[in-house]
Structure formats: structure tokens, C-alpha cells
Amino acid sequence: MSISASIITRDTNKISEPSGNLYESVAVIAKRARQISARQKEELNAKLAEFASTIDNLEEIFENREQIEISRFYERMPKPTTVATEEFLNGELTFRIAEIEDEPKDF
Numbered sequence: 001m002s003i004s005a006s007i008i009t010r011d012t013n014k015i016s017e018p019s020g021n022l023y024e025s026v027a028v029i030a031k032r033a034r035q036i037s038a039r040q041k042e043e044l045n046a047k048l049a050e051f052a053s054t055i056d057n058l059e060e061i062f063e064n065r066e067q068i069e070i071s072r073f074y075e076r077m078p079k080p081t082t083v084a085t086e087e088f089l090n091g092e093l094t095f096r097i098a099e100i101e102d103e104p105k106d107f
Contacts, residue, residue, distance in 0.1 A: 014089060019097065025088065028095045032084035044074050 016022040
């Protein structure tokens, strides 16, 4: 999947089409973006945990190029909100909207 990391102007009508409501669509996109972000954070932490050491010396800090490359790779990745928006607009997300039942109110 090729996703541009740059900012793109979005048509709000296209975003609201799948759910019928712009705010519900944005809520779905936001929830998916949080899922993607959490997954990326877990992956990054797992990769960086390999470099963790209990003893810090200056030589290790300056010579650890692999750790720097891993960090740069994740910095260059498209933002989770961009990925989630693309998935939503391409119909790759499945979602359901919970129905709210009207409860009688006692006064």
C-alpha cells in the first residue's frame, strides 16, 4: 500500500458517505488510527528493547547506528491518521454503529 505522507485536502462528503454522518466517520477513523498507533508503538518498543542495556557508556550510545536507523524508519512512516483515513475511504474497514435505544424518562 502506497500512502503519501504529505497533507491532502479531503472531501468531507466522501468521508461521511460510508456511515452517513461525518462525525461518526471521523470517530471510526480515529479509533482505527489509535489501533495502528498502538501496534506501531509495540513494534518499535520491541525492536528498541534489543538495544537496552543496564550499563550506559558513551561508546555504546554513539556507535549504535542500528537503533538510529530503526527510529528513522518509524519517523518516515505515514501517520496513523493518514493510514486510517485511506483504509476508511478505500472501504477496507468494517465497522458497526451501536443503536441507542430511547429510554422512557421519569419526571
